[in-house]
Amino acid sequence: MAEEGKQTCYEGSSVQSFQFYLEHSGEHKAILKCAHDVLPGEWQRIAAGKSSLDVLGVGSGGGEVDTQMLTLLQSTFPAFPITADIVEGSVALTDNFKALVAKTPDLQKIKYGWHIMGSEDYEKQVKAKGDMKKFDFIHMIQMIYYVDNLSNTIKFYHSLLKSNGRLMIIVEAADGGWDKLWKTYKKDLCVHAITEYRSSGEVIACLKNQGLKYEEHVIPNTFDITECFDPSSQTGTRLLNFMTARDQFYTSFTPEIRAGILDLLRNKCSIEKDGRVFFNSNLSCILIHA
Template identity: 65%
Template sequence: MAENKTDTCYEDLSVQMFQLYLERSGEHQAMLECMNRVLPTEFKRIGEGKSCLDVMGVGSGGGQMDVHILTLFQSIFPGVPITTDIVEGSLKLTDNFKALVAKTPNLKTAPFSWHIMSSEDYVKQAKAKGDMKKFDFIHMIQMIYYVEDLAATLEFYQGLLKKNGRLMIIVEAANSGWDILWKTFQKDLCTFSISDYRSAREVKAYLDKRGLKYDEYPCPNEFDISECFDPMSKVGCELLNFFTARDFYASFTPETTAAILDLFKTKCSTQKDSKTMFNSNMSCILVHA
């Protein structure tokens, strides 16, 4: 695959909407709190007795979570070399990631291998080469919605783990607001970049079917979406566009827009202090080697 080719749902205006969502939702902070609670013990187990560590990020976006993960690893194993492979389809977000690495003192000289392609293309490329690198820790944060074949994807990356390795999957929790929205309006929403919505429920169903061992940790989060109910609010409209992965008011019939907004208020959220707080709970799933 050509180095400058991209294959992602996050390009151009989508990147801007994604950044707006992150700012409004507090999602990154919720994930950081979860990782700080869970990963130190896991990392000590993963890296015990090893002279080097190999980490992979799949669908890493702008790299904020990766930088935190690598810094955490370094704090637990100071002086131990760490290599990092990144698989990310967005050239724009990869450039943001590289800029973040360049201004992070502890990572300026760390070796990175950049694979600017979709997960599917990386899998094809790795299988074609036949000499697949193994990893101590692989993370897939909020990206399993965009893979073509969930089972094949999880099977491949779990198979890349070294002894005592872990595959971390962070995904929307079953029965979260996202899960309810996309399952209820699946025929209307699963038509473009997301063809089959998955939450933690689908991930765990596959792992259970395969008999794979895993641990699940809650990653609670909620945020105010009151502006989504004001059609004159620019922020509200942009959030709705991100939630539905399309131009909300231009893409659906008035009946569908009304039904989605009603679902947001009655099923996906709770009312607190005159605010509509969207349930964006996530699950952190650690799959064993």
């Protein structure tokens, strides 16, 4: 993933921007609700006939979702030894993940393998070593945008599944607000870390092309972007910075592009309720069978 000079993970100011977005969007809460609804049943199927479980998180960020899922996994199988390999390119976010583990005694019983690198570098390393550790459950949450080759990435991680394993990809939903924004303004937005925007539509087309069996679960989510339409609002500006992957929304685009983005956000990507504007940030949870 990490070619020289290409930012493929959150570092520096982008870590703060990402954390600010998470505080305002409710995204992790929505993902965790889906995890609690869907995963225990999936894990029962995965674990049938097994006595231990190996998990791989790819692009795990600060571990806020991973630690919750690992806690849920432990409570589902209290007697099972569990290992968790974590692939994350950001040092700051990996440190955050380790700090969460350090605060949770039960999570310290899990054996961790930390791989501070991008997903494609991990793939190269695994192939170079020729020692492919296989996993019962692999998850890639909100990271598929950053890989160079979607098809190859899915093929590789699918190849790491043990019998009965599952690969879970969580990505923005096709035709959601993010999909409309990033595809309408592709040439203006897909110029830095994300060079090709993908939603669940692209992922599912790829799975069908590879003949893989999967199920899709919608993760409903909206968040309030009313302040994005007030140029004097610091909150609105910071949200716009994150949503367009820029440090400065108001100086990064021409007045025409800015006006077009704001019009699209209000009229095509959101609904208005009680004078507030709520952005459609639905996600898709795709569970791929081994």
